[in-house]
Amino acid sequence: MSADKYVERLAEDEGLTGGLGDDEAAALLEALTKATIKATAGKSEKEADGAAAKIAARGRLISKVVAAWAIDGEPDEAKRRWASGGGKGTLDDVPTDDAVLAVKELLSREGL
Numbered sequence: 001m002s003a004d005k006y007v008e009r010l011a012e013d014e015g016l017t018g019g020l021g022d023d024e025a026a027a028l029l030e031a032l033t034k035a036t037i038k039a040t041a042g043k044s045e046k047e048a049d050g051a052a053a054k055i056a057a058r059g060r061l062i063s064k065v066v067a068a069w070a071i072d073g074e075p076d077e078a079k080r081r082w083a084s085g086g087g088k089g090t091l092d093d094v095p096t097d098d099a100v101l102a103v104k105e106l107l108s109r110e111g112l
Contacts, residue, residue, distance in 0.1 A: 003037040006052035010036060015060045019067030024099045028107070032059045035112045055112065061085040062106045070099040 010016060010032050017025035035055050040048035061081065069078035069091060079091055088109045095101045 003040045003048075003052075006036045006040055006048065007033050009052070010056060010059070013056060013060075016056065016063050018063070019071065020063055020103075021071070021099060024066060024071075024103050025063075027100050027103045028059060028063060031104075031107045031112050032056070058110050058112060061087060062103060062110065062112075065091070065106065066099055066102045069094060070096050070102040 010029060016028060016032070020028065032055055036052050039051040039055060043051060065078045065082045065085075065087065068074040068081060073096075075091070075096070081087075082091055087106070094105050
């Protein structure tokens with residue numbers, strides 16, 4: 001199964017990039033694209049659909065958390081979203097002054 005359709009969905013998903021600046025969105029999409037290609041390789045369509053959907057959902061969580069945490073200055077909202085979304089660890093050591101680094105830190109924690 002080709003990952004092309006899943007990568008295209010990522011690029012078109014406003015929920016992944018809304019609220020982020022260009023640099024943050026690019027870092028997020030690059031990592032999600034790589035993870036999606038890897039996760040869907042050699043899978044049946046049903047398995048690939050599930051894997052791609054899971055990655056996109058984690059990406060949406062990261063996007064919303066970083067927007068609240070490092071862009072909008074709403075740490076309580078970011079913490080609430082992270083906890084309710086099942087994010088790994090706390091946000092206490094995630095940078096608030098560099099949204100790209102915040103994206104990369106959360107991607108790393110999620111194994112993406």
